[in-house]
Amino acid sequence: MGIVISTFEWVPPFAQGNVKDMRPRWALAEAGLEYEVHPLKPGEADGADYRRWQPFGQVPAYRDDTVALFESGAILLHIAQLSDVLRPRDTQEAADVTSWVFSALSTVEPRVEGMILPKLFNAGEAWVAGWTSHAERLVELRLKSLSAHLEGRDWLAGRFSVADIVMVTVLRGLRNEPVLARYPVVAAYLQRGLARPGFEAAMAAQIETFAAHAPA
Template sequence: MTITISSFAWVPPFAQGYVKDLRPRWALAEAGLDYKVHLLSEGDADAPDYRRWQPFGQVPAYRDDEVQLFESGAILLRIAERSDILRPRDAQEAAQTQAWVFGALNSLEPKIDNLILPGTFHAGEDWVDGFRPHAERMVDLRLTSLAGWLDGREWLTGRFGVADIVMATVLRGLQEEPVLAGYPVVFAYLERCLARPGFETALAAQFATFAENEPA
């Protein structure tokens, strides 16, 4: 089976290590599956062919011998289906995996983005400081709930899986934020996820792509 994912050829240093093709790279590393990378240079994301693969012109997109699709959560669920290592072991684990992939992307990621992105992309604008306490409250609420679920659990579902990959990549956004230290259960879970060799492999692969395509 040939698997291809899309990635940007290069992004500025502040974004390196955080581009969302890290998610399929990590899942594929855990699964021990080889893959090719379809690199996008300036303007390629707007090309009609790419828009037929990823309608929003984003990365990652994914294809294998049978299907092509986009959205990192959907991609990871597909990779899990193809892997004896990542495939949920029963219907309940599969349902919980889907629920936590959606939960990470829908209930947590937007709240975390609200906290971290204004300072990155709107630094110095009047509304940023006033918005921050609201964003912090929302993140607190979600972390409280997540800590409640994780208490006494090693992983989100019965064993490490793609839901943990999505969740860890979402929570990583908080690593520079003081709020995470207030949730030792979540902090320890994130450390557990990031200690996996698959994460290091994925990170190194993403950095290698950007190093190879560094603008002159």
């Protein structure tokens, strides 16, 4: 069977490149591991078969010859174990990678998404402007802490790791936001991550899946 990850068959252009199967795609590209995609047909995410694989009906889900997993962070920590390139070198580095995967997902991502998703999905609604300036202040507190940690470092936890894949894909949501420009250390880290060939390969692969299923 090999490695299989789920994605949507197609999403509108504004979401292309942002769907979270970017994370396992990027990790697998860094590790040089082949994979297949399972593109979900409309309605399939609500079906009992898929819910057994991903109980919330979200993407990505992952399986290989040994395990099935859901949640992008869990998937990336598993992929790291499959690869000499991504596996942390010692116990402390492994602990640091785990900490940073969780902090990207539970400490940083909710604030970033809290700021940018209303602008995408609730554009023009009266409450969005006031909420956005509040949400931006909450994001800024996280960027300040992240900037202090990244000062003098290229990556979050020693060498490049799956924690950087998660954090960079989270921060990418801020790439056009003025708040990011106020934190040049974080902005440079984001650019460093996005410049990796593995990111470009993941992006090309995700776009290829959507192009193959584009509505007529």
